[in-house]
Amino acid sequence: MTTNTRITIGDSEAEELIMLINDYSGYDFSDYSMPSLLRRFQRYVDMNKISDFKQLLQDLMNDSAMINNLIEEITVNVTEMFRDPGFFICARKELIPILKELPLIKIWHAGCSTGEEVYSMAILLKENDLLDKSIIYATDINQSVLDIARSGKYSLEALKEYESNYWESEGPAKLSDYYSIVNGKIVMNDELKSKIIFSTHNLVSDHPFNQFDLIVCRNVVIYFNKSLQDNVFQMFHKSLNEKGVLAIGSQETIMFSPIEHKMEPLNTKWKIWKKKA
Amino acid sequence: MEKEGVIIFSGSAGSIEVIMNIFPCIPANFPFPVVLLLHRKNTIEHHLEDVLGRKSKVPVVEIQDKTYLKPSHIYIAPGDYHLLVDKDGMLCLDHSEKINYSRPSIDVTFDSFAKVFKNRCIGILLSGANADGAKGLKTIKEHGGLSVVQSPESASVITMPMSAINLFEPDLIADTQKITEIILDTVNYTISNFINKIKHGQDIKEELPSILIVDDLADNLFSLNAILKSEGYKIDKANSGKLAIEMATKNAYDCIVLDVQMPEMDGFEVAKILGEGELTRNIPIIFLSALGSDKEKVIQGIESGAIDFMAKPVDPPLMKAKIKLCLSISAKNKARKKTLTAIKEEHQTLKEFTTDVSASMRYAQNIQQAILPKAEFINSLFRDNLLIYRPKESIGGDFYYIKEFSGQLIFIVGDCTGHGVPGAMMSMISINIIHNIIETKGILNPSLILNAMVKEFRTAFRNDTSNTSFQDGLELAVCSYNKKEKKLLYSGAGRPIFVSQGNTVRKIKSTSSGVSSTISENFEFELNELPISDDTQVYLYSDGIVDQFGGPSNKKFMSKRLEQLIQSCQHLPMNQQKQIIDEAIQKWKGKEEQIDDITIFGAKIG
Numbered sequence: 023m024t025t026n027t028r029i030t031i032g033d034s035e036a037e038e039l040i041m042l043i044n045d046y047s048g049y050d051f052s053d054y055s056m057p058s059l060l061r062r063f064q065r066y067v068d069m070n071k072i073s074d075f076k077q078l079l080q081d082l083m084n085d086s087a088m089i090n091n092l093i094e095e096i097t098v099n100v101t102e103m104f105r106d107p108g109f110f111i112c113a114r115k116e117l118i119p120i121l122k123e124l125p126l127i128k129i130w131h132a133g134c135s136t137g138e139e140v141y142s143m144a145i146l147l148k149e150n151d152l153l154d155k156s157i158i159y160a161t162d163i164n165q166s167v168l169d170i171a172r173s174g175k176y177s178l179e180a181l182k183e184y185e186s187n188y189w190e191s192e193g194p195a196k197l198s199d200y201y202s203i204v205n206g207k208i209v210m211n212d213e214l215k216s217k218i219i220f221s222t223h224n225l226v227s228d229h230p231f232n233q234f235d236l237i238v239c240r241n242v243v244i245y246f247n248k249s250l251q252d253n254v255f256q257m258f259h260k261s262l263n264e265k266g267v268l269a270i271g272s273q274e275t276i277m278f279s280p281i282e283h284k285m286e287p288l289n290t291k292w293k294i295w296k297k298k299a
Numbered sequence: 300m301e302k303e304g305v306i307i308f309s310g311s312a313g314s315i316e317v318i319m320n321i322f323p324c325i326p327a328n329f330p331f332p333v334v335l336l337l338h339r340k341n342t343i344e345h346h347l348e349d350v351l352g353r354k355s356k357v358p359v360v361e362i363q364d365k366t367y368l369k370p371s372h373i374y375i376a377p378g379d380y381h382l383l384v385d386k387d388g389m390l391c392l393d394h395s396e397k398i399n400y401s402r403p404s405i406d407v408t409f410d411s412f413a414k415v416f417k418n419r420c421i422g423i424l425l426s427g428a429n430a431d432g433a434k435g436l437k438t439i440k441e442h443g444g445l446s447v448v449q450s451p452e453s454a455s456v457i458t459m460p461m462s463a464i465n466l467f468e469p470d471l472i473a474d475t476q477k478i479t480e481i482i483l484d485t486v487n488y489t490i491s492n493f494i495n496k497i498k499h500g501q502d503i504k505e506e507l508p509s510i511l512i513v514d515d516l517a518d519n520l521f522s523l524n525a526i527l528k529s530e531g532y533k534i535d536k537a538n539s540g541k542l543a544i545e546m547a548t549k550n551a552y553d554c555i556v557l558d559v560q561m562p563e564m565d566g567f568e569v570a571k572i573l574g575e576g577e578l579t580r581n582i583p584i585i586f587l588s589a590l591g592s593d594k595e596k597v598i599q600g601i602e603s604g605a606i607d608f609m610a611k612p613v614d615p616p617l618m619k620a621k622i623k624l625c626l627s628i629s630a631k632n633k634a635r636k637k638t639l640t641a642i643k644e645e646h647q648t649l650k651e652f653t654t655d656v657s658a659s660m661r662y663a664q665n666i667q668q669a670i671l672p673k674a675e676f677i678n679s680l681f682r683d684n685l686l687i688y689r690p691k692e693s694i695g696g697d698f699y700y701i702k703e704f705s706g707q708l709i710f711i712v713g714d715c716t717g718h719g720v721p722g723a724m725m726s727m728i729s730i731n732i733i734h735n736i737i738e739t740k741g742i743l744n745p746s747l748i749l750n751a752m753v754k755e756f757r758t759a760f761r762n763d764t765s766n767t768s769f770q771d772g773l774e775l776a777v778c779s780y781n782k783k784e785k786k787l788l789y790s791g792a793g794r795p796i797f798v799s800q801g802n803t804v805r806k807i808k809s810t811s812s813g814v815s816s817t818i819s820e821n822f823e824f825e826l827n828e829l830p831i832s833d834d835t836q837v838y839l840y841s842d843g844i845v846d847q848f849g850g851p852s853n854k855k856f857m858s859k860r861l862e863q864l865i866q867s868c869q870h871l872p873m874n875q876q877k878q879i880i881d882e883a884i885q886k887w888k889g890k891e892e893q894i895d896d897i898t899i900f901g902a903k904i905g
Contacts, residue, residue: 033386055365057383057411058393065395100394106379244364244380244392251365273364273377273392 029075031063039063039092042082047089049163050226051096053250062096069095097164099135099242102180103197104142106272107190109240112292113143114192117267118150120296121235127156130234130261132225132254133242134160137171137218138184143238144214145200149193153217159232161223172220174210181208225254230261237262241271255279262297269294304331304419304490305368306482307412309405311338311427313455315347318425319354321479322373327356330486332368336376336408338401338427348375364392376403383411399431409435418443419490423478424469425449427459437467445494447471447478470498508626509533509550513543513569514558514587519611523556526615527622540564544572547579553629554622559588559600570605581632583625587611660720664693667723670730672701680708683903685877687884689843695896696722696773697841700733706783707743710900713775714794714841718896728759729773745777745790746826752792752814753822760816772815776839780904787829787837787904797838797862798829799869804862835905836873838865843897849887856887873901 031039036059040051051059072078082089104110121127127147131140140160147153162168170176188197201208223231225242237258243251251274258268259281268276268285270293276282285295308318314337325333339347351373352359359373362382367389368374376382380392382403398404409422409432422439424432426449440446446469451457453474463469473481485493510532512523520536527534535550537543540561547555555573559566566586573579586605588596597608606628607621677684680703690697696715703709711733715725729752736742736751756772774793780786789796791809798805810824829835845858868879880899 055383055385055391055393057385057391058395061381061383061393061395061407100396241380241392241394244394248365271364271392271394273362273380275363 029067029073031060031067033060035075036060036063038079039082042079043089043093046083046086047093048227049093049224053226053247055245055247058245059096066092066095094164094166097162098167099133099245101135101138101241102187103138103184104187104191104193105139106240106292107187107192109269109272109292110142110146110191110193112289112294113146113269114150116289116294117236117269118146118152120265120267121147121152121156122150124235125155127152127236128232128234128263129156129158129236129238130232131158131160132223132237132239132258134162134168134171134220135164136167136176137174137220138176139238139240140171140218141174141200141210141214144217145193145197147217148200148214149195153213156217158218159234160218160220163222163224163226165222168220168222172215174215175204176208176210178203178206178208225257226250230257232261233263234261234266235263236267236269238269240269241274243274244271252279255281259284259297264297264299266297267294268297303370304421305334305412305416306331306421306423306485306490307334307336307408308423308425309336309408309432310425310449311401311429311431311456311459313426313428314449316455317449317475317478318351320475321482322351323354323356324479324483325355325357325373326483326486328371328486329357330370331490332370332372332374333357334362334368334374334376334382334408334412336382336403336405338403338405338429338431339378351375362390362392364390366390376408378403382408384415386415388415399429401429401431405432406435410438413439413442413444416442416444418494420444421447421485421490421494423447423449424459424463426454426456428456429458430462432459433462433466436463436469440467440470443494445470445497447473447481449478450474507531507533508553508629509535510554510556510622511535511537511543511546511550511552512556513537513540513561513566515539515561516558519558519587523613523618526613526618530619530622532622540566540569543569544576544579547573547582548576551578551633552582553633554625555582555584556622557584557586557605559586559596567599570600581629581636583607583628585609585621585625587613660693663720663723667694667727670727671698677701681902681904683873685873685880685899685901687877687881687897687899689893689898690896691718691843691893694720694723696726697843697896697898698726698730699839699898699900700730701900702737704737704743705741706781708780708782708904709737709743709748709778710780710837710839710902711775711777712794712839712841712898712900713773714843714896714898715773716771722896725771725773729775732756732759743779744826745779745788746824748777749775749790749792749814749824750820750822753816753818754820756814756816757820772813772817774813774842776809778837778839785831785905787831787835789827789829789837790824792824794839794841795858796840797865799836799838799865800832800834802866802869804866804869806858806862831905833905834903836869836901836903838899838901840900841896841898843893843895844884844899846895847884847888847891847897848894849889849891853891856884860887873903876901 044050134140137160140158144153144158147156160171185197200214201210243254255276272293274293276285276295284298286298288294288296348359348361355373357371357373361375361377379402380394383391383393385391398407412420420439422436422444424436436446448460448463448469450472451460454460510527512520512534514520515538524534535546537546541564557566557569570584584605585607586600587609589611600608680701696718698713700711713729715722715729732752732755736748742748742751776791776794776796779788789807793809793811793813795809796807798807807827812818845856845861847856864880864883868876
């Protein structure tokens, strides 16, 4: 007899969980990409040592805090500072000149998770003297990651990697110019924070809420299925000012989506598009 | 949507040189997609795609989210993403936590592909410096896919292959050369057939149709061979009729092309001989003849077994078409033969099974008959008696029990639920219980015997804890006759009896309930004391006779008819009565099937 019986989350279990979450919280994950969702659910049951699926459903139905925890668990995305240094090189060379022309810069980081990339963008703006005339809206579905993002406090563990990313992204200064270390944590400078508005937004169900010059949404739509990707891209298109720019993840694409012909490519490697006039 | 099959190469440190050796060998029309998954960062420059792209004959592309795999492509998993696949075969990227310090993690990808592609997935784990991939490769094997590990001797870093080999037994451990050969061999199969072949050592490649061409002239053989070879047939040649017969007897050809005019033995004769052989009879033959226009020759050819005739010189397209037709006939013949063989085998199995069953039934019959009282024994107790015992099958649920105990004659006819084997098992149990009650406990009062049986049944079957309590039981008529006191007692559980006296036959009713574990322990079976005269005859019977269908309008025999039958012959000696009753039953039954076991026991007492 094994004392630690593991349960396997297959399609049918995942569908039951999706239905349950929808019924009890209103969050709809039915258009999320199934393979990732399966891994997320599996990770949840493994970490919580759940051995009885029926019991799990029972417990979730009786405990809204548990549902919220599950939602946070499946929506948390891993991010880092200056992730894909190549993208930031490209941003320095191709995006900054466009933004420089604008009197006021409005940026939307959709699905910002714990916010590392938002701060990276703020650093880029600061280094080009654009931060003062910028407002960055950083949104995510998950309240608890937003709390971390808003605090601007990160663990020291990944610092080495962030430093090297920054260096690789051809950063002109030192990353340490933009944070201080307090009680064993990195704390981002207030100046950066002051230009960022953190707020919850659900790409699945919420509507466009403003007009932007730049929307950054990297490695978020990979967690959605094709039809949800299409909807999200349409919402982005609506939310862009004329000649506004959309940056998505390097393995994502707006090709074959409804906005394919409404955008023109700025950089095909780093998947940056500009809204056609 | 492409989901036919997939080959995944994976590795880490030391695997690029292996890849560089294998991938350039992949032919341009390679029928499967190849995925390459290496531990690497999403660097600014993509050297690998460029280098591989220049060396490879098939296009090399980097995987994009939500796309499908296509055959004849090499797909490179992008760095910094896990590669997953959904159930329709759509590729999905994921940027969640690193697994085994890796993103992409080979375990993650193997696990996902194993479950979707099952026995259409080949996973290859190459050189590398950590344990990633071993678990995933095991999963591929467990889902019916093929697990291949680079042999540690040939790997520059052995950690990755060794982790797999230590964890489970991979289907194949191979060096670069061998892996290349395997990959190139897949083109001859569907991927699942290929995997099957490697796993079970079975070559399930379809056999090529085989054709025998027969002509005495080497030139003709050469040109025929040239025409047919391009069609992908296996071709054998014979330059004489004699050789042709010899070869055809050894090989099961799908078609024979036979020249008519040959020295020694001409084509017609060859065809005739082939037509007589068990193995060669059904091989379609096409005659070739310069005499093709001669009508009589054509008829002669067809009579001797040819299915077609072609004039020389041979027209290649026509020849090919005719061969195709022959092959389809041959394929049908083969399929029919296969079916026939299968039917024969099944028939044989069934026959053996039936023989087995009949043998054990015969044996069971012997056992049952050994338990029932013998005729001599019955005759010693009842001078004049009749017994008809005819189970529906060789064994049955009816039984009779006859015994003298303490100066009392006990005689019982019982009818257990069902017939055949289950009925017989019940009857054996019942006889055992009755034996116990009478001979061990000394209970001789018919009503009390029935009560005691109920008690026994309740203990025997009530401890059955399953929710469907065992409701089966039996009906029986129990008589006891005290010779000294000339006292006949009868008690019935669902089985009435007939009593004949003088010219009258009376039916003595029974309690309607039979004996089973479901009735109450205190249930009372009515006890009847019957007056006796010198000519009193008693008849006990199971319901097999009264329920038998037959007669002019296919109705049940009914107990009324039995009563009349007894009345008609009651004055006769019992052995004659038996004959009359027997005949009446047979006549009534006619061609109808016997529906239940039939038992009648009659005895003259007094």
